[in-house]
Amino acid sequence: MPNPRFSIFQLSDAMQGRIYGQAPAGAVVEHLITDSRNVAFAPASLFFALPGPRRDGHSFLPDAYRGGVRYFAVSIVPDLNEYPDACFIKVSDTLAALQALAAWRRRLFHSPVIGITGSNGKTIVKEWLFQLLHHERHIVRSPRSYNSQIGVPLSVWQLQPGHDLALFEAGVSRSGEMARIAPVIGCTMGIFTALGDAHSEGFPSVEAKLREKSELFQSAQIIFYGADDSRVDAAVQALGKPVFRWGASAEAELRLTRTAPSADQRSTVLEAVYQGRLMGIEIPFSDRASIHNALLCWCVLLHFKIPDQSIRERMARLEAVEMRLEIREGINECTLINDSYNSDLNALAIALDVMAKQAAGRRRTLILSDILESGRDAEKLYTSVADLLCEKGVQRVFAIGAQIQALQGKLPPSVETNFFPDSADFLRRCDVDSFSKEIILIKGARRFGFERIADRLARKVHQTSLEINLSALAHNLRQFQQLLAPGVRTMAMVKAAAYGSGSVETAKLLELQQVDYLAVAYADEGVELRRSGIRLPILVLNPEEAVFDMMTRYRLEPELYSLRILRSFARFSAGMEGPVAVHLKIETGMNRLGFAEEDLQEAVAVMQAHPQLRAASVFSHLAASEDPAHDDFTERQAARFESAYERLAQGLGHRPMRHLLNSAGIARFPQYHFDMVRLGIGLYGFDASPRLLLQPVLSLRAAVSQIKTLGPDDTVGYGRRGTGAPGTRIATISIGYADGLLRAAGNGKFSVLIRGQRAPLIGNVCMDMCMADVSNIPDAREGDPVTVFGSGLPLEELARALGAIPYEVLTGISPRVKRVYVQE
Numbered sequence: 001m002p003n004p005r006f007s008i009f010q011l012s013d014a015m016q017g018r019i020y021g022q023a024p025a026g027a028v029v030e031h032l033i034t035d036s037r038n039v040a041f042a043p044a045s046l047f048f049a050l051p052g053p054r055r056d057g058h059s060f061l062p063d064a065y066r067g068g069v070r071y072f073a074v075s076i077v078p079d080l081n082e083y084p085d086a087c088f089i090k091v092s093d094t095l096a097a098l099q100a101l102a103a104w105r106r107r108l109f110h111s112p113v114i115g116i117t118g119s120n121g122k123t124i125v126k127e128w129l130f131q132l133l134h135h136e137r138h139i140v141r142s143p144r145s146y147n148s149q150i151g152v153p154l155s156v157w158q159l160q161p162g163h164d165l166a167l168f169e170a171g172v173s174r175s176g177e178m179a180r181i182a183p184v185i186g187c188t189m190g191i192f193t194a195l196g197d198a199h200s201e202g203f204p205s206v207e208a209k210l211r212e213k214s215e216l217f218q219s220a221q222i223i224f225y226g227a228d229d230s231r232v233d234a235a236v237q238a239l240g241k242p243v244f245r246w247g248a249s250a251e252a253e254l255r256l257t258r259t260a261p262s263a264d265q266r267s268t269v270l271e272a273v274y275q276g277r278l279m280g281i282e283i284p285f286s287d288r289a290s291i292h293n294a295l296l297c298w299c300v301l302l303h304f305k306i307p308d309q310s311i312r313e314r315m316a317r318l319e320a321v322e323m324r325l326e327i328r329e330g331i332n333e334c335t336l337i338n339d340s341y342n343s344d345l346n347a348l349a350i351a352l353d354v355m356a357k358q359a360a361g362r363r364r365t366l367i368l369s370d371i372l373e374s375g376r377d378a379e380k381l382y383t384s385v386a387d388l389l390c391e392k393g394v395q396r397v398f399a400i401g402a403q404i405q406a407l408q409g410k411l412p413p414s415v416e417t418n419f420f421p422d423s424a425d426f427l428r429r430c431d432v433d434s435f436s437k438e439i440i441l442i443k444g445a446r447r448f449g450f451e452r453i454a455d456r457l458a459r460k461v462h463q464t465s466l467e468i469n470l471s472a473l474a475h476n477l478r479q480f481q482q483l484l485a486p487g488v489r490t491m492a493m494v495k496a497a498a499y500g501s502g503s504v505e506t507a508k509l510l511e512l513q514q515v516d517y518l519a520v521a522y523a524d525e526g527v528e529l530r531r532s533g534i535r536l537p538i539l540v541l542n543p544e545e546a547v548f549d550m551m552t553r554y555r556l557e558p559e560l561y562s563l564r565i566l567r568s569f570a571r572f573s574a575g576m577e578g579p580v581a582v583h584l585k586i587e588t589g590m591n592r593l594g595f596a597e598e599d600l601q602e603a604v605a606v607m608q609a610h611p612q613l614r615a616a617s618v619f620s621h622l623a624a625s626e627d628p629a630h631d632d633f634t635e636r637q638a639a640r641f642e643s644a645y646e647r648l649a650q651g652l653g654h655r656p657m658r659h660l661l662n663s664a665g666i667a668r669f670p671q672y673h674f675d676m677v678r679l680g681i682g683l684y685g686f687d688a689s690p691r692l693l694l695q696p697v698l699s700l701r702a703a704v705s706q707i708k709t710l711g712p713d714d715t716v717g718y719g720r721r722g723t724g725a726p727g728t729r730i731a732t733i734s735i736g737y738a739d740g741l742l743r744a745a746g747n748g749k750f751s752v753l754i755r756g757q758r759a760p761l762i763g764n765v766c767m768d769m770c771m772a773d774v775s776n777i778p779d780a781r782e783g784d785p786v787t788v789f790g791s792g793l794p795l796e797e798l799a800r801a802l803g804a805i806p807y808e809v810l811t812g813i814s815p816r817v818k819r820v821y822v823q824e
Contacts, residue, residue: 005030008071011046012555014104015097017089020077022070027087029071032098032157034150034737036060037512038353042068048091049074054481055514057094064344073097077824095149096180102153103184109159112760113166115220116299117178117213119196122147122169126294127168127321131198132314133304134372137165143346147171152181158346164711170216172344174202178215190220191296195232210235217241226292226297227252228718244271244303246295254299259502262288265779267316270295279308294318303592316380319446325354328471329459332436335362338454341442345371345384348443352392354823357512358505359393360533362439365425366394367453369444370401373464378406380490386410396438400426400448423448432456459818463734464702466813467790468501470509470823474696476683477513479692480666488673491659493680494529495521495541499810501684502819504532511536516676523547526556537616539583548572552580557616561585561593563602570610578612584656586644588620600644604651617657617676617719623747625665634665638672667691686795686806698810699790700817702735704754705780707774715763716771721747722763729775733786736768740813741788742802746770750801753787754780773823 005028030044034057039045047064049057049072058076061393065083066347073089080086091097106113114129116122123145130139140163142155147169155168168185172178195210203209214235217223225231227247236243246254258271262282268291271280283294294315301709307459335358339351344727348371355390366389368428371381380728386407389397396416399407400423411417423444440457443449481490492515494503507518519539520526526538528551540551542597543558545568551558552573560582573580584603587594595603607613620641624630641660649655658674663682665672681687685696708730716722716730733752735741746765751758759772759780774780789795789809799809 005044007698008089011101011136012089014101015073015089015091015607016100016740017073017097020088020090021080021083022085022332023087027071031285032154033069034154036069037069037357038349039064039067039069041387041639043070045069046071046073047071048094050098051074051075054484054486068813077168085315090375092578094136094601098150099180099184102156103161103186105734106156106184106186109163109166111164111166112189113168113185113187114191115168115170115182115185115216116191116193117170117172117216118193119287120169121193121293121296124290124321125191125193125296126167126169128293128297128318129300131318131454132306133165133454134643135314138163139167141167142169143350145169145171149177149181156184163551169623170213171210175204175212178212182216182218185216187220189214189300190217190223191300192217192223192225192232194226195229196290196707206231207235214239222303224296224303226295244299246299249603253756254295254302254390256295259291270298272298272304273436283315283318285318285320292771295738325823327354327358329818330440330457331432331459334435334437334457335439335458336454336595337439337441339441340452345381345388347452347586348385349392351441351443352388352394352742355439356392357508359439360508362437363396364392364394365396365398365435365438366439367398367400367440367442367444367450368404369423369448370403372403372445378403382406383410384716389415398426398430400444423450423453427452427456430546450704463565464700464739465818465820466501467699467701467820467822468505469697469699470505470821472685472697473506473509473683476685476692476694476697477510477515478678479694480663480677480679480682483666483670483691484673487675489657489676491515491517491519491539491676491678492683493519493678495525496811497525499681499684499807500742501810503529504534504822505819505821507536510531512603515679519678522554523554525553527554530554530556534596537581543569545569545572546627552576557581557583559583559585559593561587561595563595563599563606566603566606570606570613573612574610576612580612581616583617583619584615584648586618586620586641586648588622588640588644589633590621590623592621594620595644597644600647601651604648605770615648615652615654615656618648619659619678620644622660622662622665625662625668634669638669663687672727681729681807685812696790696794698795700735700740700788700813701790702733702739702752702776702786702788704731704780705734705769706732707780707782708732717746717763717766719764722771724762724773724775727775729777729780730762731772731774731780731784731786733770733772734767734768735786735788736770738767738814739817740809741765741770741798742812744802745798750798753790753793754784756792 008023008027011029029046033048034044034048045068061078070086072092073091075094077088077090098123116126126141130141140158146155152170170185172182217239218242222242222244223236225232225236227245245252248256251660255273257273257507260269261271267282267284268286269282325339329334337355389624391410398418400420405419442450442454492510494507497503511534517537519541521541523540526540538556540556541559558569587596622634622637627632645658657676659676659678660672661677663680666677684698687694710724710726710728712726737743743765746761748760755775757777759774762771762773787793789798795806799806
C-alpha cells in the first residue's frame with residue numbers, strides 16, 4: 001500500500017493558496033510537518049508555519065530549510081533569495097489551511113470513519129477498538145492522543161487507499177473548536193465516551209460543553225454512547241441520529257444486567273441483553289472507567305456483527321493501553337527509552353524524534369520488532385522504515401521478528417544491523433555488555449514481550465522510584481506562558497537537580513519547549529548541563545571565586561550580588577574578549593543576597609572600568625509574593641527595584657533585561673512581568689493561583705514487599721511503637737527515611753495509597769522500609785504498587801505530615817531512588 005503522493009499544485013488548490021518560488025512540475029508531497037525539530041523525509045514534506053501564543057512558526061522557516069524541507073505553507077512569504085529552490089504556498093491562515101488540506105484528503109476516503117470524543121477515555125477506546133478489530137480490517141488511527149486542532153489534521157493525513165477503517169479522536173477545550181475539526185474527521189460513526197470535568201473551564205456550562213462535543217457527529221450515521229448519563233443521552237438524542245446505547249434501562253440497545261468480579265478478583269464479568277439474547281463477556285479489568293470503555297467497544301463489535309464467541313475471546317484478551325513513553329537509566333551508563341504504545345511507522349517516527357533529543361552525541365541504538373497490521377507490502381514498508389532510520393541518524397539496529405527480516409540489505413554499511421527471529425533468541429544470544437554509553441530505543445508490538453528486553457537492559461536499582469511526567473511539565477510551562485505578554489521571556493530554575501527531578505532530563509525538555517534561560521545554584525550543576533548538550537544560557541545563582549575559570553570555559557553566567565564578588569570577577573575576566581555576560585542582583589527586602597542601594601554607584605563604576613563585562617539582566621527576589629497579607633511590602637519591593645534599575649541602566653548606558661517575579665508572583669502581579677519571569681516550583685504543579693490549571697509532575701512510588709497478620713500482643717517496628725488488634729494486616733513497603741520518607745510520617749501521621757485506598761503508616765519509619773495498616777484493603781497483595789505522593793495523593797499532604805514545605809520534601813528524595821521519565 002504505497003503512500004499517496006500529491007503534487008504541490010494539488011495541495012495549493014486544496015488550500016486555496018498561491019504558489020511563490022520554485023515549483024518544479026514533478027514536485028510531490030507525502031508528509032505534513034508543523035515542527036522544524038521533527039523533520040523526517042524532508043524532501044517530500046510540507047512545513048506549515050503555524051502561529052502560536054508566544055512564537056510564530058514563520059521564525060522557524062530557516063531551521064526547516066536547513067533540515068532539507070523545500071515546501072512551505074505560509075501566511076507571510078519570506079525573501080525568496082534566502083530560500084533558493086524552495087516553494088511557498090501563501091494562505092491567509094496556516095492552521096485553517098492545514099485543516100482544509102486534511103479535510104480534502106478525508107473526502108478521498110470512502111471507508112468507515114469512527115470519530116471519538118468525550119471528556120476522558122478517548123485514547124483507551126480507540127486503542128481497544130484497534131486491538132479488537134485489526135484481525136479483519138486494515139485500520140488507521142490517531143497517533144497517541146493526537147486530538148487537537150493540529151493533531152486531528154495530522155492524524156487524518158495518514159489515510160491511505162488500503163485502509164478500510166479509521167479511528168480518530170477529537171478533543172476540544174473551548175467553544176468553536178469542534179466546528180473546525182469535525183469536517184476534517186467527517187465521521188460516519190461516532191462514539192461519546194464520557195462526560196467529565198476535563199477542560200470545563202473553556203465552556204460557560206456543562207450543557208455548552210456537551211453541545212460543542214456533539215458537533216463531531218453531524219455527519220455520523222450512528223452514535224455509540226452510555227445512556228446512564230441522562231445529560232449525554234438527552235444531548236445525543238437531540239441530534240435525531242440512529243443510536244446504539246449501553247445502559248441499565250430497558251431502552252438501551254445493549255441492556256446491562258450484571259456486573260460482578262471474577263473469582264480471582266482480577267477480572268470483571270459483564271452480562272447484558274441484546275436483541276432479546278442474554279450474552280456475557282469477561283474483561284481483565286475491574287475499575288469503573290475500564291468497564292464503561294469496554295461496554296462501548298462491545299456495542300461497536302455487535303454493530304459490526306462480530307460473532308458472540310469471537311467477541312468473548314477478544315474481550316478476554318484486552319490489554320492495558322500504555323500511553324506513556326518511559327525514559328530510565330540503563331546498564332553501562334546507557335539511557336533506555338521504552339515505547340510500546342503504537343507499533344506503526346508514524347509512532348516509530350515520533351519515538352525516534354524523542355531519541356534524537358535525548359542523544360546528546362551518544363550512539364543511537366534501536367531495538368525494533370515487526371510492525372504489525374500495517375496493511376502494507378513488507379518490502380515497501382521496510383524500505384520506508386530504512387529511510388526513516390537513516391533520516392533520524394540511527395547507528396545500530398536490533399531487528400526482531402519474521403517480517404522485519406525484509407529490512408536486510410536496505411540500510412547502509414555504516415548502520416550496524418542484527419536480526420533475531422524472536423525476543424527469546426535476542427535474550428539468549430545478545431551480549432548485553434556490548435551496550436555502553438548509548439541511547440537505546442525499545443520499540444515493539446506488545447506480543448513480542450519487549451518488557452523482558454527492557455528489564456534486561458535496565459540498571460538494577462532500588463525498587464522505589466520517582467516518576468517525572470515530562471508532558472505535565474510542558475503543560476505547566478504553557479499555563480504560565482499564557483499569562484505573559486508577547487516578548488516576555490522565561491527563565492526556568494533547575495537548581496538542586498531540578499527540585500529532585502533530575503536536572504539534565506528536565507533541562508532537555510525545557511530547552512525543547514523553548515524557554516529562554518536556565519538557572520542553577522552552583523557552577524557544577526551548570527557544567528553537568530553543558531556536558532549533556534544543553535545550549536541555553538545558564539545563570540549561576542551562587543558563583544564562587546574558585547570556579548570562575550570553569551564558569552567561563554562552560555559559558556555559564558554569574559549572578560553578581562556584592563561589590564566584593566563583582567570586583568573579584570572583574571579582575572578575573574580582565575583581558576578576556578567581551579562581552580562577558582553577568583547578572584546584577586539588587587537587595588530590595590529579602591535580605592539574602594543583593595547590592596545595597598548605597599553600593600549601586602560604585603557597582604556602575606566597576607562595570608564602566610571593565611568594558612569586557614556586560615549586564616545581561618538586573619533582578620531581585622520577592623520575599624512573600626504568594627501571600628496577600630504582605631502585598632504592601634511586595635509593592636514596596638517592586639518600587640525599590642524599579643528605582644535601583646533606572647539608576648543602574650542610566651550608569652551602564654544600556655537597559656539590561658529586568659526580572660523580579662517567581663512562580664507565585666507571575667499570576668498575582670502581571671504589572672511586574674517586566675522582560676522575564678522566573679519559574680521554579682510552579683513548573684512542577686505547585687501554585688495556589690486558581691487561574692492556573694497545573695498538573696502534578698512528580699510521583700513517588702514504592703511497592704509492597706510483604707504482608708503479615710498480627711497476632712495477640714504483636715507490635716510493629718522499632719520500639720514496638722506500632723500496635724494493632726489481632727488480625728490487623730500489615731504491609732511492609734520498600735521506602736524509608738534513607739529514601740526521603742522521614743520518620744515524622746510514621747505512627748499514623750501519614751497514609752500511603754494502595755489499590756486506590758488510604759493505608760496509614762503504623763509504627764516508626766525505618767531506614768529502608770515502612771509499614772502500613774492494610775486491614776481495610778482486603779485485596780492488597782505483595783508486589784502491589786504504593787503511591788507516596790502523586791495522582792490521588794498530593795505532595796502537600798506529606799509535607800504537612802512532616803512539618804515541611806514541598807521544596808524540602810522534593811530536594812530530600814535520595815539519589816538512590818531511581819528517576820523514571822514518562823511522556824504521554
